Amino acid sequence: xxxxxxxxxxxxxxxxxxxxxxxxxxxxxxxxxxxxxxxxxxxxxxxxxxxxxxxxxxxxxxxxxxxxxxxxxxxxxxxxxxxxxxxxxxxxxxxxxxxxxxxxxxxxxxxxxxxxxxxxxxxxxxxxxxxxxxxxxxxxxxxxxxxxxxxxxxxxxxxxxxxxxxxxxxxxxxxxxxxxxxxxxxxxxxxxxxxxxxxxxxxxxxxxxxxxxxxxxxxxxxxxxxxxxxxxxxxxxxxxxxxxxxxxxxxxxxxxxxxxxxxxxxxxxxxxxxxxxxxxxxxxxxxxxxxxxxxxxxxx
Numbered sequence: 001x002x003x004x005x006x007x008x009x010x011x012x013x014x015x016x017x018x019x020x021x022x023x024x025x026x027x028x029x030x031x032x033x034x035x036x037x038x039x040x041x042x043x044x045x046x047x048x049x050x051x052x053x054x055x056x057x058x059x060x061x062x063x064x065x066x067x068x069x070x071x072x073x074x075x076x077x078x079x080x081x082x083x084x085x086x087x088x089x090x091x092x093x094x095x096x097x098x099x100x101x102x103x104x105x106x107x108x109x110x111x112x113x114x115x116x117x118x119x120x121x122x123x124x125x126x127x128x129x130x131x132x133x134x135x136x137x138x139x140x141x142x143x144x145x146x147x148x149x150x151x152x153x154x155x156x157x158x159x160x161x162x163x164x165x166x167x168x169x170x171x172x173x174x175x176x177x178x179x180x181x182x183x184x185x186x187x188x189x190x191x192x193x194x195x196x197x198x199x200x201x202x203x204x205x206x207x208x209x210x211x212x213x214x215x216x217x218x219x220x221x222x223x224x225x226x227x228x229x230x231x232x233x234x235x236x237x238x239x240x241x242x243x244x245x246x247x248x249x250x251x252x253x254x255x256x257x258x259x260x261x262x263x264x265x266x267x268x269x270x271x272x273x274x275x276x277x278x279x280x281x282x283x284x285x286x287x288x289x290x291x292x293x294x295x296x297x298x299x300x
Contacts, residue, residue, distance in 0.1 A: 034280070041277045045269035062274040071250050078165055079234075079254040085166070086236075087229040089173035091222075094180025101181075102188050112181075119178040127242020130171040134158055134243070161251035164244045168252055171239050176232065180225055187221030188214070227290030231283050255279055 041062055043055040066072055097115065101108050118126065133140045136156030145151045157167040191214065199209050215222075237256055240246055246253035246261065253261075255275055263272030 037273045037276050037280075040269060040273040043270055045273070047267040047269075050269060058270070062270040063278075066271055066274055071253070074250060075253050075255060075258050078250075078252065079256075081165060082169055082172075082236075082254050083230060083233045085169040086172045086176065086233045087226060089169065090176040090180045090229060091225060093173065093177045094225075095184050097177065097181040098184035098188055101185060112185075115178045115181060117178075118175055119182075121175075123175065123236070123238025124242050126171060126175050127239045130167070130174070130239075131158070131243055134167050134170075136160075158244050159248055161248055164248065164252035168239050168243055171243060172233065172236055175239070176229065179232075180229070183221060183225050183228075184218070187218040191217045223292070224290055227286045230286040231290075234279055234283055234286075 039053075042057060042059060044058050044061075045055055049055045101112050134157040136142065136154050136159065139154075139157070141157070142151075142154050145155075155163055157163045195213050195217075196209055199213060204212070234256060237260065240252065240254065240257040244252040246257050256279060259272045259275035259279070261272075262268045262275065
């Protein structure tokens with residue numbers, strides 16, 4: 001025991017301690033719950049058997065039952081639309097803002113800081129704000145659309161099945177745009193200015209410089225943003241709870257919210273766990289893409 005403590009204090013074993021402490025933390029708070037969730041997805045679990053680990057084993061029945069339910073395909077389709085719409089909107093708006101602030105005009109730092117307000121706000125607070133913006137009777141968005149002549153009547157964004165999902169997508173784009181802007185601005189700042197000067201001297205216009213220099217030099221940054229955006233979007237829960245509650249008639253329901261609804265409203269924990277396992281596979285795929293996109297920077 002004395003030798004072990006001396007190895008830590010003299011530095012030879014300190015690196016092992018640095019690895020062991022976070023590894024133990026992750027194993028206790030993430031690894032074990034994940035394994036428990038996987039086990040639960042192969043069992044029949046209700047509110048009466050939730051407190052027991054040994055429960056009836058049903059194999060892949062929960063997964064089969066999920067894909068035989070009539071609402072499954074529409075919810076999966078909503079999830080794909082939500083993920084693609086959110087990531088695309090956040091990336092395009094974030095990239096546009098990053099290019100805008102790249103000019104570094106007077107007051108750019110102060111104005112850029114204002115955009116970070118949306119990123120630090122809790123999801124439920126953002127949902128409450130967008131409830132007011134998207135209100136069908138007195139909402140700000142309807143007012144602006146009517147004043148600009150883009151529509152005549154009111155759109156009930158939260159209760160209309162044709163718009164409810166897009167209402168949450170708009171709120172999520174607003175919530176995640178600043179995160180994309182910061183990462184993209186960091187990537188832009190890392191591009192040597194000499195490349196643009198040389199290209200301009202060779203007669204390249206702004207679009208040619210953007211297409212041949214900016215995008216190729218930011219490939220790893222863009223890959224990381226898309227991967228992180230997929231992870232964060234699949235974790236988004238608060239906005240659905242605050243704005244649409246998955247309705248009406250599952251028109252804005254997505255996989256992550258459905259998993260919560262099955263588990264804590266319908267008390268079908270086995271199916272809720274099965275949805276979580278399926279989503280975990282996609283998140284692991286996104287994490288692999290993220291690690292691969294940053295491999296070049298890590299190796300230096």
